Amino acid sequence: MSRNDPLSLLREFTISKKPITLVDSSGGLVTELTDASDVVFADDRQTFTFPRSTPTNYRRGATDETYTLETLLFLLQRAHKSVSEYNLEGAQKGIPIVTILDKRLVLDYLTGATATSSSIVYQPSETNVHARDDVVDDQQDHPSKRQKTLAQSGHADENEILRLIISKERLARTTASVLRGNKSFANIQKVGAGILLKSKSKDEKAAAVAAAAAAKKPDSRQPGATVPSSTSSRPGAVPGAAVSRSGTSSSQSKSKSSSSRIPIIIIPAAITSMITMYNIKQFLEDQVFVESQELRNKGGAKPNRLTVERRQKPNETHKTPYHVLDSTDNLRPEDWDRVVCVFTTGAEWQFKKWKWQKPIELFAHVKGFYVKWADEQSKESIKTWNVEVLNLNRSRRHADRAVVTEFWDKLQGWCLANKPTLAY
Known part of the structure; x- marks a missing residue:
């Protein structure tokens, strides 16, 4: 291919990283391709100038049409962008784009990754x-x-x-050429880009309307502000009272609805228990076991109620809450339906005054766990109860993570099978 061919020059200047100049109709330098009328390839030996719409020898797909100089140059300028961003910007600027099937092949040829391409049409001089x-x-x-x-x-x-x-060569049909087909989807890409632009414009208008409405809405907290209400026409009615009551009622209803689905975990209240209100949060959230006595010595007060949060997946931003308590005195009858887990010390008196006071009945309705040191034997009562035993190592704190993971996996599996309506 001769050196004054635009495709060869574009490839040569791209590989050697020589600057390509864009000029407008008056000969002035411009930076945007849409503002240019000509593309100039200049080096120490010679200067070549081509209109930006000059056809090149690179064929578009399996058609007889070839890409223009501006299309290939625009692809090089936007090679770092995603396919959707590249297609959208091409539609906005009115520049024909390289098809998605040709994009990688064109870039490889222009950057020197491949020496030639079967899509180049050679025309003898x-x-x-x-x-x-x-x-x-x-x-x-x-x-x-x-x-x-x-x-x-x-x-x-x-x-x-x-x-x-x-x-004189004739290219045989290959897997790539057959899959490429002979149809161009450039029009579909333009239509899709237009739809995206319209959707974006509608979203911006809707946001502007919402902002304007919020700006015009009077603030009931400001002196002299009035809030329309259907009850204001009644004698003695206080403006805004109905709205305030309905808003409060809606908020309370939503709060009640969400809180009524949060699972509950009950742990022992005994100070001799390995799991207490002092260390349960650090154990289940940070996956590290710290003895309760060590935390009590630091002077911290024992909380009456805790919320433990857990990510269902490592990269998930949402955290699922669990309420943790060591006393059932304030539990309402309907709250027992949210109890999913009970940590036990193996003492039956722990369940006194509970809804289910018999261990056999209790652990048929909730998931039971018993925590002990790995070098200790389980209590005899535990062997007859339907509970899971979690073994902690006395000195290897890095092994706590595996124990906590085992706990969450077994609890979630039980919840899926027995409490599917809760927000776990």
Whole structure:
């Protein structure tokens, strides 16, 4: 391919990182491709100028149409962007884009990752017509004549000889060419980009209308502000009272609805228990066991109620809350339906005055756990109760994570099977 071909120059300047200049109709330098009328390739030897709409030799897909210089240059400028951003910006600027099937092949060729491409259409120049005729004759005549012809054209550029050879090649159908097809979806891409623009415009208008409405709405907290109300027409009615009551009622209803689905975990109140209100939050959230006595020595007060939060997945931002308490005195009858887990010390008196006072009945309605040191034996009562045993190592605190993970996995599996309506 000759050096004054726009495709060759674009590839050469891209590989060698030479600057490509954009000029407008008056010859002034511009930075945006849409403002330019010509593209200038200038180096120490020569300068070439092409209109930005100049067709190149790179064929679009399986069609006979070729990409223009501005299309290939726009692709190089936006190679770092995603497909959707590239297509949207092309539609906004009115610049034809490279199809998604050709994008990687075009970039590889222009950046030098590949030496050639089957989509390039080679067209011999008039100065080499005779040389091409000689090559055609050589395919039919004696080898001595072929050598003579090649000797006569020895002064020709090696690239020109290669071009003549490739011009006689016929590319067989490959998997890639069959999948590429012969249809162009450029119009669909333009329509999609237009839909995205309309949707974005509607969202911006809706946000502006909402902001304007919020600005006009009077603030009931400001002196002299009035709030429309259907009850204000009644004698003695206080403006805004109905709105305030309905707003409070709605808020309370929503709060009650969400809180009534939060699972409850009950732990022992005994100070000899390994799991207490002092260390339960650090154990279940930070996955590290710290003895309660150590935390009590620091002077912290024992909380009456805690909320433990847990991410269901490592990268999930939402945290699921669990209420934790060590006394059932303030539990209402309907709250027992939210109890999903009970930590036990193995003493039956722990369940006194509970809804289910018998261990067999209790652990048929909730998931039971018993925490102990790994080198200790479980209590005899635990062996007959339907509870899971969690073994902690006395000195290896890094092993606590595996124990806590086991706890959450078993509790969530039980909740899925027995309490699917709760927000766990």
